Amino acid sequence: MSISYSADGRPYSPLHGPRLAALMTINAVFAGLVVSAWTLVALFVEEPIAWATWSAVTRGNSLLEMFYYPFVLLWLMPAGGIMGAWLAHKARRSVLAYTCVLLPILFLSLVFGWYYFTPAEWR
Numbered sequence: 001m002s003i004s005y006s007a008d009g010r011p012y013s014p015l016h017g018p019r020l021a022a023l024m025t026i027n028a029v030f031a032g033l034v035v036s037a038w039t040l041v042a043l044f045v046e047e048p049i050a051w052a053t054w055s056a057v058t059r060g061n062s063l064l065e066m067f068y069y070p071f072v073l074l075w076l077m078p079a080g081g082i083m084g085a086w087l088a089h090k091a092r093r094s095v096l097a098y099t100c101v102l103l104p105i106l107f108l109s110l111v112f113g114w115y116y117f118t119p120a121e122w123r
Contacts, residue, residue: 017089020089020101023085023098023102023105024082024086024101026105027078027081027082027101028079030074030078030104031075031076031078031082034071034074034075035075038059042057044112045057045112048111048112048115049070049073050070051115052111052114052115053069053070055070056070057070057074059071074108080100080104081101081102081103081104081105082100084096084101085097085098085101088100
């Protein structure tokens with residue numbers, strides 16, 4: 001492992017790039033699948049999100065309906081996490097970058113895990 005120093009003297013590890021890129025890719029794949037292959041993804045995603053938000057999740061037929069509440073949560077939250085992580089990485093704030101990219105993954109994992117892996121009487 002090599003550490004190079006930036007102009008301001010803080011250590012910068014090049015190993016943060018591949019891990020952060022992998023987490024960004026996970027977010028991008030999920031957001032891309034939700035937008036482009038909703039019919040397939042809805043089989044697994046629609047019920048847990050509808051349960052968690054108490055609102056029906058529909059994509060609709062028009063472009064404007066992509067911005068309705070429960071559906072926008074599924075693609076804008078990962079996309080916003082990617083943008084925030086990229087900006088934080090460029091500012092060399094690795095903790096903030098990982099926080100931005102991990103929050104959507106952890107939130108959606110918590111919702112799906114709670115819905116699919118807990119007993120029905122707990123829901």
